[in-house]
Amino acid sequence: xxxxxxxxxxxxxxxxxxxxxxxxxxxxxxxxxxxxxxxxxxxxxxxxxxxxxxxxxxxxxxxxxxxxxxxxxxxxxxxxxxxxxxxxxxxxxxxxxxxxxxxxxxxxxxxxxxxxxxxxxxxxxxxxxxxxxxxxxxxxxxxxxxxxxxxxxxxxxxxxxxxxxxxxxxxxxxxxxxxxxxxxxxxxxxxxxxxxxxxxxxxxxxxxxxxxxxxxxxxxxxxxxxxxxxxxxxxxxxxxxxxxxxxxx
Amino acid sequence: xxxxxxxxxxxxxxxxxxxxxxxxxxxxxxxxxxxxxxxxxxxxxxxxxxxxxxxxxxxxxxxxxxxxxxxxxxxxxxxxxxxxxxxxxxxxxxxxxxxxxxxxxxxxxxxxxxxxxxxxxxxxxxxxxxxxxxxxxxxxxxxxxxxxxxxxxxxxxxxxxxxxxxxxxxxxxxxxxxxxxxxxxxxxxxxxxxxxxxxxxxxxxxxxxxxxxxxxxxxxxxxxxxxxxxxxxxxxxxxxxxxxxxxxxxxxxxxxxxxxxxxxxxxxxxxxxxxxxxxxxxxxxxxxxxxxxxxxxxxxxxxxxxxxxxxxxx
Ligand SMILES: Cc1cc2nc3c(=O)[nH]c(=O)nc-3n(C[C@H](O)[C@H](O)[C@H](O)COP(=O)(O)OP(=O)(O)OC[C@H]3O[C@@H](n4cnc5c(N)ncnc54)[C@H](O)[C@@H]3O)c2cc1C
Ligand SMILES: Nc1ncnc2c1ncn2[C@@H]1O[C@H](COP(=O)(O)O)[C@@H](O)[C@H]1O
Numbered sequence: 001x002x003x004x005x006x007x008x009x010x011x012x013x014x015x016x017x018x019x020x021x022x023x024x025x026x027x028x029x030x031x032x033x034x035x036x037x038x039x040x041x042x043x044x045x046x047x048x049x050x051x052x053x054x055x056x057x058x059x060x061x062x063x064x065x066x067x068x069x070x071x072x073x074x075x076x077x078x079x080x081x082x083x084x085x086x087x088x089x090x091x092x093x094x095x096x097x098x099x100x101x102x103x104x105x106x107x108x109x110x111x112x113x114x115x116x117x118x119x120x121x122x123x124x125x126x127x128x129x130x131x132x133x134x135x136x137x138x139x140x141x142x143x144x145x146x147x148x149x150x151x152x153x154x155x156x157x158x159x160x161x162x163x164x165x166x167x168x169x170x171x172x173x174x175x176x177x178x179x180x181x182x183x184x185x186x187x188x189x190x191x192x193x194x195x196x197x198x199x200x201x202x203x204x205x206x207x208x209x210x211x212x213x214x215x216x217x218x219x220x221x222x223x224x225x226x227x228x229x230x231x232x233x234x235x236x237x238x239x240x241x242x243x244x245x246x247x248x249x
Numbered sequence: 250x251x252x253x254x255x256x257x258x259x260x261x262x263x264x265x266x267x268x269x270x271x272x273x274x275x276x277x278x279x280x281x282x283x284x285x286x287x288x289x290x291x292x293x294x295x296x297x298x299x300x301x302x303x304x305x306x307x308x309x310x311x312x313x314x315x316x317x318x319x320x321x322x323x324x325x326x327x328x329x330x331x332x333x334x335x336x337x338x339x340x341x342x343x344x345x346x347x348x349x350x351x352x353x354x355x356x357x358x359x360x361x362x363x364x365x366x367x368x369x370x371x372x373x374x375x376x377x378x379x380x381x382x383x384x385x386x387x388x389x390x391x392x393x394x395x396x397x398x399x400x401x402x403x404x405x406x407x408x409x410x411x412x413x414x415x416x417x418x419x420x421x422x423x424x425x426x427x428x429x430x431x432x433x434x435x436x437x438x439x440x441x442x443x444x445x446x447x448x449x450x451x452x453x454x455x456x457x458x459x460x461x462x463x464x465x466x467x468x469x470x471x472x473x474x475x476x477x478x479x480x481x482x483x484x485x486x487x488x489x490x491x492x493x494x495x496x497x498x499x500x501x502x503x504x505x506x507x508x509x510x511x512x513x514x515x516x517x518x519x520x521x522x523x524x525x526x527x528x529x530x531x532x533x534x535x536x537x538x539x540x541x542x543x544x545x546x547x548x549x550x551x552x553x554x555x556x557x558x559x560x561x562x563x
Contacts, residue, residue, distance in 0.1 A: 130353035138424035159342040165428040214358035219384040229540040248502040
């Protein structure tokens with residue numbers, strides 16, 4: 001069983017982002033980039049399937065600029081077998097990514113596609129569901145546990161009310177939530193080995209897919225800042241503020 | 250403009266997030282239709298028909314919608330999608346599961362977590378864990394989006410009920426099957442609509458000590474939240490998680506105990522009216538957003554805390 005994992009290059013989650021003064025976006029120059037944390041979890045799930053003998057090959061795919069090769073190499077170092085970059089310098093929105101991934105799926109015919117539940121830059125939480133729709137496959141979003149059983153996958157989903165279990169016919173789409181696993185750190189030998197693994201670059205324009213953004217971003221601004229708070233010294237003082245000043249208790 | 254709202258409910262009543270979504274819908278149009286797919290859900294339809302702004306209810310009361318799967322709910326919505334300029338659902342795990350799949354099949358963008366409606370094609374939504382706000386404009390023929398419930402009031406009720414119409418549907422879904430749901434029943438208010446929330450983090454150290462938070466919450470009639478670290482460590486179930494990838498809350502009072510204040514956690518609490526932090530580390534980032542901060546070891550001040558509650562009559 002072939003498994004595909006979609007990984008996105010995003011600003012490292014430790015970084016405090018800076019909104020550009022002209023409202024055109026968020027500063028990405030000289031900012032540390034990394035694999036989207038949910039995609040690391042998705043990839044870890046795929047690698048574990050391979051280690052358990054349930055997957056034969058793990059392919060990582062990224063859509064974006066040539067710099068995404070770095071992210072793909074990180075995926076190869078974690079344990080993916082090969083990588084595909086769908087290269088474009090256009091701005092990509094989730095529907096466009098889903099369409100590009102759809103083309104890769106048609107070419108590679110995986111039985112399972114893992115994605116992160118959301119990218120921590122656009123916070124869209126859309127691409128996996130969109131890809132599932134385009135392919136007319138089942139979707140198991142927000143997965144916190146998976147069990148493969150012959151031609152089916154059982155997915156435990158983190159939903160607002162608790163945990164939901166669904167059974168999906170393969171091929172299927174699974175999007176990873178935080179508690180699916182703890183991704184490994186690549187070892188130095190594996191980082192070296194990753195340099196030799198195949199990384200195919202396909203230009204997005206060669207796929208003849210309409211990837212034009214559907215949403216025009218008019219403005220990116222900073223959120224309103226909360227006013228500076230105060231420190232109190234005792235619980236009594238705290239509750240006095242809450243009760244008398246703020247009247248929230 | 251004609252707006253369709255996909256309702257989230259438990260076959261008994263609408264979720265409060267759906268009530269907020271209806272309010273958002275009424276900003277777009279006076280003609281709001283509510284789609285209620287469920288099983289044995291006539292009581293939902295009846296009470297929903299008396300919500301202000303709802304002009305019509307379309308319902309599919311069929312076994313497969315008892316706990317709806319995206320595959321079915323999207324196929325159902327597609328039957329009527331062309332009648333609408335906007336299709337909305339709450340930005341809950343329910344709405345986020347369904348809306349993007351629907352959007353892709355309609356070949357339009359989806360807009361996640363709308364917090365402000367500027368006009369019928371321009372919307373604001375948070376990105377980067379709420380550290381930036383994007384204003385986006387859609388040219389798509391139908392705008393498909395999820396609404397962040399905390400950004401809109403609950404829709405009130407009205408006297409004259411809206412008509413209820415039935416929509417036939419036969420499931421062709423051989424892709425997916427619902428197996429089970431494990432929900433955590435609790436008498437406490439829901440996190441996303443609570444007036445007071447007490448949240449605990451890794452600082453609580455273990456599940457046993459986390460119960461102290463629950464006890465305080467019960468005295469204050471508050472909801473209980475948690476940081477990701479507290480959930481990961483197994484102190485509380487996953488649905489307690491507040492933050493970028495958990496629940497977004499907006500209570501009058503949010504009390505964070507033993508939570509450091511990572512940006513991912515702050516993303517979920519920034520719209521709280523008053524934030525209180527109790528943390529033994531004076532440099533914890535939570536103090537940068539807290540309206541009132543108390544540097545203290547929580548366990549050391551607990552007796553005082555309980556005393557004050559008694560004095561205030563809680
Ligand atoms: C992709 C991604 C998504 C994430 N999403 C979320 C999310 O949605 N929600 C979320 O919360 N996190 C999220 N996180 C995790 C986040 O980055 C932090 O790791 C997490 O919030 C830390 O939880 P914490 O504050 O409980 O633990 P810690 O950071 O370990 O803080 C514990 C705090 O407790 C204090 N403390 C210890 N003992 C005491 C005591 N006796 N009395 C008082 N104070 C005490 C310490 O001083 C410390 O500040 C996400 C991370 C990633 C990578
Ligand atoms: N440009 C991209 N390249 C590869 N995968 C992506 C890309 N954008 C999004 N994804 C995948 O889709 C998931 C959800 O992203 P989003 O819908 O943008 O929140 C991510 O976690 C990735 O797995």
